[in-house]
Amino acid sequence: MSAEHSGEHDALIPAPQPPLPARATLPDDLLASEHEHLDALWSDGRGFWAWVTTVNHKSIAKRYIVTAFLMFIAGGLEAGAMRLQLSHPDAGVMGPDRYNQIFTTHGTTMMFLFAVPMMTAMGLYFVPLLVGARNVAFPRLNAFGYWCYLVGVVFLYVSLALNMAPDAGWFSYVPLSGPQYSPGHRIDVWAQLVTFTEIAGLIGAINIIATTFKLRAPGMSLNRIPIFVWSELVVSFMIVFALPAVALGSTFMLGMDRTVSTQFFNPAEGGDALLWQHIFWFFGHPEVYIIFLPGMGMITEIVEVFSRRRVFGYTAIVLANITTGFFAFGLWVHHMFATPIPELGQSLFTAASMVIAIPTAVQIFCWIATLWTGRPRFTTALLFILGFFFTFINGGITGVMLASVAFDKQVHDTFFVVAHLHYVLLGGAVTPLFAAFYFWFPKVTGRMLSERLGKWNFWLFIIGVNVTFFPMHLLGLDGMPRRVYTYLRETGWGPLNALVSAGAVIIVTSVIVFLVNVAISYRRGALAGDNPWGSYGLEWATASPPANYNFLYPVVVRSRHPLWETAVELPVLTGLSTERREVLVTTTVDARPDHRHDDPTASIWPLALALCMAVLWIGSIFSPYVVLWALLISTPVLIMWSRQAMRVTTTERVQRPNGEMVEMAQA
């Protein structure tokens, strides 16, 4: 890379610092033997048993990513079915009941089973690598989170096969979803499925927060954290404060109104339908930013690497992320402008909905400045980012339009809103996600994705998204309501709907090209090497794919771009045990080495506990007494889990709060 530095650009990537006082580097034979030893120590083995017991963050995150992508495909197929039905007036592909189940399953899948889990999974894979850690902070809890999520996935799709899938929309408004208007178990499925995925999301968030705060490489102080990690951190805090709202609302209120006759939403007994809307959107609006802030973090990483210069305005971008996280909690009522909200309240939420565009704009201007003053390489990853600018900004602008109460009331519940939310979510989350796949695929698999197929993937996707969703604005302005299973020929909506459906075919083609690219490249792609893009982050300082232990030794970080700004030799700390899985815990702000932590080994109990929880949640739909049985069977599982964690292994160095150090073999 250095040969490419010349003239004015030399200032953009600072020259490597002069080498520190000469000290011997670690000899190759030592590294080879340590590698072999540690790789075996951190391996969870092969085969079925290893597969169900692993606690390695990379294995778990990979299956999270694969499952979430399968959900993206399932949600896409449901969208395809809807587009088939709406492609011309009076179509008979499906009746209204099936259509209701399909659009509800589509929304529920995309929001709860694809978007949030995918973004969390990307964090669970890359946050430890980006901060130089060997695993996440709570590996067994991480495994438990994935199994809970998987139970939710299976539960929804088995229900769909049994004609029992939820049918009241992804936000399940009461009274439609209440016991009176939705008898049967369809809505119960929705309520419990939400609980599963929210538990998984909360566990992922706690893991990412603790990993970011305590497991960073020595020297990676808060102001040196990669921006993707910042965005995952902000999002994790948002998850902690947003997801409990919907988990409580769905399980303890909606679910219990339906199963044990609580009266939260029954107006005859003092309940309130609007309470549900407040609770749902207090989660639902931050959810949008939970999905899209990690995308913003990915963009910064990719723009920085492919512009070949430091990102413009690191501090501004970090502050914009945090500000967006705060503001996101102050907008939820703009989903409720069509309800009797006091005018002053409406004005406040209009203002807040407009204000949140500012931090987003700050980030976009920083990226433009970075690209403008850098030397961009237009790889597929960067193309997807440019596609993001185009689609997301479109969605952002219609968002500002919808913040106006008068306009919102005109287009409420029409296809205009459908167009807006798809521009925001596909533009704001899926395009950066594709970019991230192209950027990080080499790290995960050791092979490059094909750039040629990548460009096909990109162009088909961007054209498909715009052909599909742009005409929806016009249909919405013309009054076409969302969630109708058909429309009359006399409405004149036929031609535009046909165009929309044709666009959907283009998106499907694009995704097929991507899958073909992955399938071919996974086996025959060019070998990537450790750092194919000449990037700066710690994840590129390890092998591709990373060894089981991630980093042979904790890497010492002295700047924001460790691989750009250190001389050839990588400074490391030695001394972690090679007899057990040790990780280095550092201090929260400055990341000074603090202590060594014994990381857990593989365990079956996370899966066992998730199955107990499945009995609890699914069973409670049918009888509240199942809860007691489920608690009873979880008790031995919890005991076994704890016993496994409480084994005497070796002499520990215990430090009392007063600083005194004591060698102890057992308590």
Next chain:
Amino acid sequence: MTNADRPLRPEGDVSALPTVVFGSRSLMWWGTLGFMTIEGWSIALLLVAYFYLRQNFVDYPPARTPFPSLLVPTINLGIMLLSFVPAVLVARAAKRLDTAAVKLWLLPFSALGLAILVLRWWELWALNIRWDTNAYGSAAWVLVGFHASLLLLDVGDTIGLTTFFWTRPLPPKALSDAADNSFYWYFTVGIWIPLYLILYLGPRIF
């Protein structure tokens, strides 16, 4: 192999660092804090719902609903406050690495926890309304019930720790876990105080 492109230069050695620490230095403390935040926030949201629903009633509790009884809830609050004593003593003993004292104080800690759990059943009925009568009853029951699930979790953890400490050799980190268990208990009991004031005393005052 890892770090293949770059030679590694050792700059220090961490083998002298401790392997078991206490409080905010330990990962487990952060996990505990995370779950406390989620649970505390959940209770705050349920309280918002409790007050939101109040708008639909002229009186809260609604007309013809007796005030919640005070006897059992007040006794239970007293026991909870008393349980701070063994909880604090366990945490202090753990930080002194005094296993014998930890084992000793875990016993009353568990016993008080168990008593609190049992009384919680009557505490629910002390609301003097059923969960399915009206929205007030639903909100009050869910608040007390949700907090009961936290109690169940923490008392279960305390009893589990006590059993482990008395029955098998434990690694030194069990001492740090015992201190974190007390830390979680401070939260569980601490958050009950406003709930007691709002749910049981509140209706008589406002």
